[in-house]
Amino acid sequence: MNHRSLPGELHDDDQRPGAAPPPRPPRPRWPRLAGMVAAAALAALGCGAAGSSGPPASAAERPAAVMTPAQIAARATPAVVTIRGDGSLGAGFVVRDDGWIATNFHVIAGIPDLEVVLSDESEHPVLEVLAFDEERDLAIIRIHAPRKLPLLPLGDSGAVRPGDPVVAIGHPLGLADTVSNGLVSAVRVVDPALTLLQISAPIAPGSSGGPLFNERGEVIGVAAAVATQGQNLNFGVPAVYLKELLVHPDPVPLSTFAAETADEAPSLPAVKRSVPHHALTLLRGCDEGDLLVMARTMDGAIQVGSPLYNQGDFASCYHIYEGAALDMERRLGAACRGPKRALAEGRRKAARLDDSAAQAWAMRDAFDGLLDVILRKVHGDEE
Incomplete structure (x- = not known):
């Protein structure tokens, strides 16, 4: 089968029957965000300054006490989901109990058929994209909720400071939940339109779009694993930007969104696939x-x-x-x-x-x- 190559995907001229399509890694789109992340990477190497993320957003009702990573995971895991389609895999989390789910823009861009796997392993097609911010790599999608879904409280990302504890939860390749914890290494003001949270907690590939928590179990950011300049740097997009999307939804059918965000790719050499099918x-x-x-x-x-x-x-x-x-x-x-x-x-x-x-x-x-x-x-x- 011949098709054009997508950024982050190699040609697939002769995929053998029964073999899974190549996982589609995040595409190198959104040039402005890519430049901002590069700037953040330089800052991480000592070539820039850190700062706070701007005016604090109003926090959701806070749990009474500081929680351990294990307590945060037990409380939050039912609201963390897997998002997959066309070989792509990412994470997300429920932000409204009637089926609104937050994730990264790059997880869903250009893919006309997506499904969300809830914590009970039930699968639900994505119906529409409610809002997105391409430059900050955020999106909110909607499924038909089979019931009232557990959701996660959004915290005050403007109050985050270097040295604060952070916990990340994701689903690499759809395997069991992974929980990692660390610290906020820096709060990077990349330009007036974007601040990033650089964290020491590792973000497993395939877990982009998952939630980042403070020690009270509130979501302070959306995970975005970034590889740049030969090293992996883990960032979070502050929750304040997600709150802006929740306030101003502008629904569009998934098929329309996919068509509008499909990539144009350069011509690459045709290659005959030979993917082994293992027992x-x-x-x-x-x-x-x-x-x-x-x-x-x-x-x-x-x-x-x-x-x-x-x-x-x-x-x-x-x-x-x-x-x-x-x-x-x-x-x-x-x-x-x-x-x-x-x-x-x-x-x-x-x-x-x-x-x-x-x-x-x-x-x-x-x-x-x-x-x-x-x-x-x-x-x-x-x-």
Whole structure:
């Protein structure tokens, strides 16, 4: 099947039947936000100044006491959702009990068929986009709520200061909830229109759009994992911007939104796909920790490598994928032998090829084959 390449997605000329489509990493769109994030990254390296996020927004009713990360997770997890469609995966959270869900703009942009998976694993199609802010990477979508949904209180992101505790919750590759905690490293005033919260809590690839909490269990930001200048920096978009969208919804059907936000991409070399279809027995001996290592490492490599490929830097993309494969081979448990063999075979196949674009694809094929079998395992498929 031939189609145009999307930023963050490589050509898919000959996808073998039964294999999952390549996960679609965040696309390098919204040039203004990209520039702002680059500026924030420079500030993180000591080339800029930190500041507060502007006038405080009115906070929701606050829980009475400081909470531990475990208490926050227990209280908040029922309101955290997975958003998926067309190979894309992200997180979100309920902001109104009748089906309003907040997420990142890049999680939903250009995708005409999206579904939300609630905490009870029920699946619900996205009906419309209620509001979005492309420059700040925020969106609010709506589903038909099957019941009154649990929601999360929005806190005062204007009161956040460097050193404050922060907790992040997400769903990398649809696996079990992941909870990470850390500190607000800095509050970056990138320009008058945008402030970002730089945090030390890791944001797993695939968890963009999930909530960031203060120690009272209030949402102070929306997670946005960003890879720039060769390193991963974790940012949150302050909740004050989300409040602005909630006050002024402007609904548009999902199909219309997808058409208007679809990307135009440069011409790239056509490549014949050869994605291996693995039996579930490949994962015999691998525990959940191994699956998480693979999911995070491959998704992270794709987020960084595929935009480079789409810019024509095939060699850098290949080296990122090759390095990720070597890293996984070292980190997987001794009993997780099947994926190690699959990764080593992907590297050997790539090494036999004579151009970097084909080498990048050989590694991507190896990743997609493993991602497919992991997803089938997680979803409880049987051979």
